[in-house]
Amino acid sequence: xxxxxxxxxxxxxxxxxxxxxxxxxxxxxxxxxxxxxxxxxxxxxxxxxxxxxxxxxxxxxxxxxxxxxxxxxxxxxxxxxxxxxxxxxxxxxxxxxxxxxxxxxxxxxxxxxxxxxxxxxxxxxxxxxxxxxxxxxxxxxxxxxxxxxxxxxxxxxxxxxxxxxxxxxxxxxxxxxxxx
Numbered sequence: 734x735x736x737x738x739x740x741x742x743x744x745x746x747x748x749x750x751x752x753x754x755x756x757x758x759x760x761x762x763x764x765x766x767x768x769x770x771x772x773x774x775x776x777x778x779x780x781x782x783x784x785x786x787x788x789x790x791x792x793x794x795x796x797x798x799x800x801x802x803x804x805x806x807x808x809x810x811x812x813x814x815x816x817x818x819x820x821x822x823x824x825x826x827x828x829x830x831x832x833x834x835x836x837x838x839x840x841x842x843x844x845x846x847x848x849x850x851x852x853x854x855x856x857x858x859x860x861x862x863x864x865x866x867x868x869x870x871x872x873x874x875x876x877x878x879x880x881x882x883x884x885x886x887x888x889x890x891x892x893x894x895x896x897x898x899x900x901x902x903x904x905x906x907x908x909x910x911x912x913x
Contacts, residue, residue: 737863739862740865743812744810746811762802767807768795771843775811778813778823779821783849787849793883807829808830811826814873822845824843825841
């Protein structure tokens with residue numbers, strides 16, 4: 734596939750008023766509800782870019798920076814940051830606006846790796862990405878580094894290579910009791 738698309742061609746934005754039915758026991762919007770919305774917008778963005786059905790392969794680091802309150806208008810923005818052969822990294826930004834004051838706060842950012850699938854569930858190639866500006870280049874390169882760092886983290890603790898003795902000293906600094 735030699736097709737290329739600009740990130741702007743698949744950029745998506747959604748807004749939703751947060752209702753009491755979305756709240757948790759502390760009266761804030763439930764994190765699981767926000768994650769569900771994030772997954773939906775990542776799917777929509779990736780599907781728009783690839784022009785096919787997509788599935789979530791992974792979510793990289795979700796930090797809830799600020800709580801979302803009942804009555805706030807949550808806006809999520811999604812953009813393709815990186816593409817592979819069959820996968821895409823979708824950057825998702827979550828903001829909440831107090832509709833009475835107009836004050837907007839950044840609540841969350843995360844990266845969803847989505848894989849394009851055909852009607853039989855087989856992975857299919859996705860269009861490449863046209864990097865039009867410095868922001869697009871920065872996002873693409875940052876995704877490359879994030880992927881490399883994720884592989885290092887994953888490989889560092891393979892059970893076949895983990896050396897218990899090496900890590901016992903580190904555990905002494907933490908609130909844990911080792912009882913082997």
